[in-house]
Amino acid sequence: MNVRIETIAPIRVAFRRHVGPYDEVGATWDALLPALGKEGFLAGGVRFIGLCHDDPGVTPPEKLRYDACVEVDEGFVPLGEEGVQIIGGGEYATTTHFGAYNRLGITYGRLFGEWLPRSGREPRTAPCFEVYLNSPDDTDPEDLLTDIYVPLEPAAGRRLTAGGFPTLPL
Numbered sequence: 001m002n003v004r005i006e007t008i009a010p011i012r013v014a015f016r017r018h019v020g021p022y023d024e025v026g027a028t029w030d031a032l033l034p035a036l037g038k039e040g041f042l043a044g045g046v047r048f049i050g051l052c053h054d055d056p057g058v059t060p061p062e063k064l065r066y067d068a069c070v071e072v073d074e075g076f077v078p079l080g081e082e083g084v085q086i087i088g089g090g091e092y093a094t095t096t097h098f099g100a101y102n103r104l105g106i107t108y109g110r111l112f113g114e115w116l117p118r119s120g121r122e123p124r125t126a127p128c129f130e131v132y133l134n135s136p137d138d139t140d141p142e143d144l145l146t147d148i149y150v151p152l153e154p155a156a157g158r159r160l161t162a163g164g165f166p167t168l169p170l
Helices: 026-038 101-119
Strands: 004-008 011-019 048-052 065-071 083-087 090-098 128-132 145-151
Touching (some): 011 026, 011 048
Antiparallel strands (some): 048 128, 090 145, 128 145
């Protein structure tokens, strides 16, 4: 498993919330994308992000929360059912999942069950998120690419400012 530690800036996103099994989030995307597209917010290489609030190994399927998100700039004003939120910056463990979305749980399992315990790092209390690098509309399931981001506590000897940037210990 190829895992990298990345420090990212906060990401402003428009979103719609899905509550229920993760394998049913397609309907939420089907509602979000036309609403943003007709307002011109899907042009120019925007990022499509899934914000995963709950662990399906702990939370019952009918209570899982997932936000279908599209990165937006400060000019975006929420429309109808869309909201705006900021995905926190800071350090993240990142790996790429190769294949169908219904197999993402395997990659999460390896990341949390194998890599994280050996890494010496701790997860931060914040949602994981996924960045979809290609589209299921024109890509075979086995060729889908998804970057998974797991928020990490700052490494020992460092702390992050409110903006998510590292500071040196005093």
